Amino acid sequence: MSAYDELMAFARETEALKMISMRLGWDQETMMPRGAAEQRGEEMAAIESILHARRSDPRVGDWLASAAPEDAVGQAQLREIRRDYDRATKVPADLAKALARLTSLAQGIWAEARANEDVAAFLPTLEEVVRLRREEAAALSAGGDAYDALVQDYEPGSSGGEIAAIFDAMRPRLVDLRAAILDKPVPAGLTGTFDPALQMAVSDALARAFGYDFTRGRIDTAVHPFSSGSGADVRITTRTNPLDPFNCFYSTIHEVGHGSYEQAIDPAFALTPLGQGVSMGVHESQSRIYENQLGRSRAFTGWMYDQVQSAFGDLGLDGPDAFYAAANRVQNGYIRTEADEVQYNLHIMLRFDLERAMVSGDLPVKDLEAAWNDRFAADFGYAVDKPSNGMLQDVHWSVGLFGYFPTYALGNVYAGCLHEALRAAVPDLDAQLAAGDTSGATGWLKENLQRHGGLYTPRDVIARASGAAPSEGPLLNYLESKFGALYGL
Amino acid sequence: MSAYDELMAFARETEALKMISMRLGWDQETMMPRGAAEQRGEEMAAIESILHARRSDPRVGDWLASAAPEDAVGQAQLREIRRDYDRATKVPADLAKALARLTSLAQGIWAEARANEDVAAFLPTLEEVVRLRREEAAALSAGGDAYDALVQDYEPGSSGGEIAAIFDAMRPRLVDLRAAILDKPVPAGLTGTFDPALQMAVSDALARAFGYDFTRGRIDTAVHPFSSGSGADVRITTRTNPLDPFNCFYSTIHEVGHGSYEQAIDPAFALTPLGQGVSMGVHESQSRIYENQLGRSRAFTGWMYDQVQSAFGDLGLDGPDAFYAAANRVQNGYIRTEADEVQYNLHIMLRFDLERAMVSGDLPVKDLEAAWNDRFAADFGYAVDKPSNGMLQDVHWSVGLFGYFPTYALGNVYAGCLHEALRAAVPDLDAQLAAGDTSGATGWLKENLQRHGGLYTPRDVIARASGAAPSEGPLLNYLESKFGALYGL
Structure with a gap:
């Protein structure tokens, strides 16, 4: 198999897993019994952890370096894969984890602040979200906007x-x-x-x-x-x-x-x-x-x-x-x-x-x-x-x-x-x-x-x-x- | 983390992925639009391939060798994990693949034979299924029954x-x-x-x-x-x-x-x-x-x-x-x-x-x-x-x-x-x-x-x-x- 074919086989499996993750999201909003929320959180985390590892898999970098697609479709596939790979590898793992942890907490803080009409209760969290996203943007843009x-x-x-x-x-x-x-x-x-x-x-x-x-x-x-x-x-x-x-x-x-x-x-x-x-x-x-x-x-x-x-x-x-x-x-x-x-x-x-x-x-x-x-x-x-x-x-x-x-x-x-x-x-x-x-x-x-x-x-x-x-x-x-x-x- | 804790963290993620696979099976029989069967097959194959790799992951063998659980619950966890791991590693990969391929075809052949009341059309396939399962049993039992x-x-x-x-x-x-x-x-x-x-x-x-x-x-x-x-x-x-x-x-x-x-x-x-x-x-x-x-x-x-x-x-x-x-x-x-x-x-x-x-x-x-x-x-x-x-x-x-x-x-x-x-x-x-x-x-x-x-x-x-x-x-x-x-x- 060529590097392009190997990359595409890997990408197909990744896309199938993403589809599964989406299906779980649909199930959660439509069918899931309400008592299952916590367990579902752990199931979602498991598939996200698989997807995260695949996004920054070093083999993807190697395949991207040597893949030579023959047509515009292949080039467009590479464009999409490269964007995901670059994004996943440019952001330091610690920062990605900190953002994931913060934003999962922040949603609850926001919901409570909204219910209480309490802007002050939300501001410190929002400040931290903005700070980390700016840090992430700096890692992604390498000096750009x-x-x-x-x-x-x-x-x-x-x-x-x-x-x-x-x-x-x-x-x-x-x-x-x-x-x-x-x-x-x-x-x-x-x-x-x-x-x-x-x-x-x-x-x-x-x-x-x-x-x-x-x-x-x-x-x-x-x-x-x-x-x-x-x-x-x-x-x-x-x-x-x-x-x-x-x-x-x-x-x-x-x-x-x-x-x-x-x-x-x-x-x-x-x-x-x-x-x-x-x-x-x-x-x-x-x-x-x-x-x-x-x-x-x-x-x-x-x-x-x-x-x-x-x-x-x-x-x-x-x-x-x-x-x-x-x-x-x-x-x-x-x-x-x-x-x-x-x-x-x-x-x-x-x-x-x-x-x-x-x-x-x-x-x-x-x-x-x-x-x-x-x-x-x-x-x-x-x-x-x-x-x-x-x-x-x-x-x-x-x-x-x-x-x-x-x-x-x-x-x-x-x-x-x-x-x-x-x-x-x-x-x-x-x-x-x-x-x-x-x-x-x-x-x-x-x-x-x-x-x-x-x-x-x-x-x-x-x-x-x-x-x-x-x-x-x-x-x-x-x-x-x-x-x-x-x-x- | 102890070997036991590392093994259990890995096992939890595996169990969560198995649960996802079961949820897809439920969806397929209850909710899935009928035109989605082929795509779903590829999605199921993707998660099965992840699960297969985890079952025989060499780290599981290492953890099993050094894990020392402190109680009966831990020992029972190891008993279950060891059975799965042994099964996955004892059966040669080629045989497992051949069985998977054959049985996915055989179900269709059986259904047609049943519809046509045609035992002869099913026998060669059944013979092959029996032969491969006996081969698998030999690999699993090492000379036993x-x-x-x-x-x-x-x-x-x-x-x-x-x-x-x-x-x-x-x-x-x-x-x-x-x-x-x-x-x-x-x-x-x-x-x-x-x-x-x-x-x-x-x-x-x-x-x-x-x-x-x-x-x-x-x-x-x-x-x-x-x-x-x-x-x-x-x-x-x-x-x-x-x-x-x-x-x-x-x-x-x-x-x-x-x-x-x-x-x-x-x-x-x-x-x-x-x-x-x-x-x-x-x-x-x-x-x-x-x-x-x-x-x-x-x-x-x-x-x-x-x-x-x-x-x-x-x-x-x-x-x-x-x-x-x-x-x-x-x-x-x-x-x-x-x-x-x-x-x-x-x-x-x-x-x-x-x-x-x-x-x-x-x-x-x-x-x-x-x-x-x-x-x-x-x-x-x-x-x-x-x-x-x-x-x-x-x-x-x-x-x-x-x-x-x-x-x-x-x-x-x-x-x-x-x-x-x-x-x-x-x-x-x-x-x-x-x-x-x-x-x-x-x-x-x-x-x-x-x-x-x-x-x-x-x-x-x-x-x-x-x-x-x-x-x-x-x-x-x-x-x-x-x-x-x-x-x-």
Whole structure:
């Protein structure tokens, strides 16, 4: 066997073990008896310890030094393997252990601080997390920008500066759009209660309408919806709230976007480093275009209105236009995860600017709360009332996820680019969506983006599919046009 | 760290990985999308390859050579680890690979032969399986008895001769009992159809009545019911057939017996080699005593009759005595897995004698069908009509499981011994069972047997709990007494 073949055989086994670890994660959130948590922790630690040893296995370094793949696919495989290997070997083992220990404790400290609205109780821990992540970034970047080094874990090839350029161009137009919308009356929402079993039946129909392949996946419920797995076994979760069926429906469509991406990847890449979505941002572009540009379109909500009415009877709304408005309500709110299409990116940009300043050292952790509250008031026009609605709302920083937040908004930016190209490629898209037929849209996404898995870099795969380098223009044009019409701006 | 501590740390991680492998097996039979089978095969192979390398890891040999545990628990841990290590290192790698390859193919060949009633199509494969297993037994036994060597995988410490002594004493009394019962009319069974969802509700109530801990387990459906996992995460499965609710109810109680054993093991043994049931036979003794001596008793079926009637309404049976008779019907039949309490052991003893003769070389594989059919006619009084009702009915031999069959009947023998001791220890057992209260029985089993896990050898743990070395007498006395009264013999 050549060095490349030996490396790939080793990598296949590693990918299979990663898949197992993901399956355990799915089981934990959906099926595991609650008394099993502690034992499961030890099982997860065992497989993580195997995976850790494989990531930094010296044979990988030897194989990488002499592997000579013959084609672009092989070179892309090496690119992915090398990034993992470099990351695993550059960070000193002691630092990696200290980070793992700290972040596993920090999540509990954060949760308690949030429950008690006690910022001071969280600050020393957050300071330590920032300190260790900066140390890690220094080991990874060898003198380069610390934040850029951290971003590579989530959006390889991107940088803080590049993201800032996009976000800074978005912010004023989004602030203006938001303010203009909130000057208008809020449309009526759904009222009453909605049987969770019927919500799940509609959810199934929506998943089928978006082409989710149930022979290679399944839908269960979980507290926080997620998608898990790749290739032939891609499972998604959703949730039901009797008062808020839209939450169920759009959680499902969102996760179907993630899951369909994984299901559509070229089977030749299965159980290889190229066999998964290429980045968090590109992944989010798929979930968001399914959920928003397609699932919240006037055309698709028209079809959906009939589905929801046949499941639940009269919704007390004045026809499909009112249903469309209800599915696209823009309202004041502090919480990122509950934000609408217009305001969501403002929540992200706030976090991005603050975390980048913390990592660079420009923003001391002790000043974070004031900085958060100032920025929130500037963009949203009202004051944060309590820390759980402010800087304590998200788990991410407690577990050391710096560089992750911007991928949510990058996903929206990518979705905007893809949507513009899709509209040009499928001129009768609205007629299809109005009939509940997403195959024109999802087929185009599969062909132009999803099937490639990790073959092209994030920036490249978006550029190939949309015909231009990613930029904020298409998303902003889409939002201004959609919400301008909906709110009569 | 001492050699013993290092060995145990390694063993804990191995046990955690085994638990993961079991969880994947559970997932495959209950949750996995059908299109994922091939990918799952590769995932299973990856974790099996990790486990294989750990089993024969040379460090284990070094640790075993110098480990000096301070107590009986430590010595029992070493006993279990040493058996696995010896087994893994004594069998040449080429032979292990050849066996794995052959048995994974052989199962498909057997299934096709069974579907086509074509013994000749299976014989060459079975010959090869027998040949390789004999070769393996020779490597394991170093000149000792081949069958005895194979039995160690399933019932450590037992031997073909010891089992034969018990079985030979059982056979004439069982043949006589069977013949006497079948001279009498067959009692009425349940007729009509029974909603699967209601069957599962009754099944849940039965599991609770037998003390199954749902905070550390769950019940799902599977084609072939099984129990899986140990300690804090022990999952069982059952099945429903609209025409045969007893199959669901007694599959559940049987698997609750297996699962409760695993749930009751001393938590100090969790994720160690002592943290599982000690042998197949002892495991089966728990499933069988729950299912038969307790679950099919007149006392418990009286309580169960009320449960089943409140779920399904009138059963068309003439009261609880008729329900008891229906749950204990003895009827002619070819198939082991459908056999009643009386005839089941005859099916096992037939297989035991034939497989022992094949492994010793006394019975050439080409003569198996004739030997099977002769023996069946002698014990059951009528002829096998087709191979799928005869020597092709079970999967076990195709996958190389020689030495496994006798553990089913050993389990019944052990259950007989335990039941006799339990009756002496809990004099008002029937009054408890008649009220649906199994806690006296299951508490006694937990205290005297289940909590020990792998601490004592199979023979020892039965002798400690029942007060005497295992023997067939108690089981035969119980069967003759119970069925004598039921059938008026």
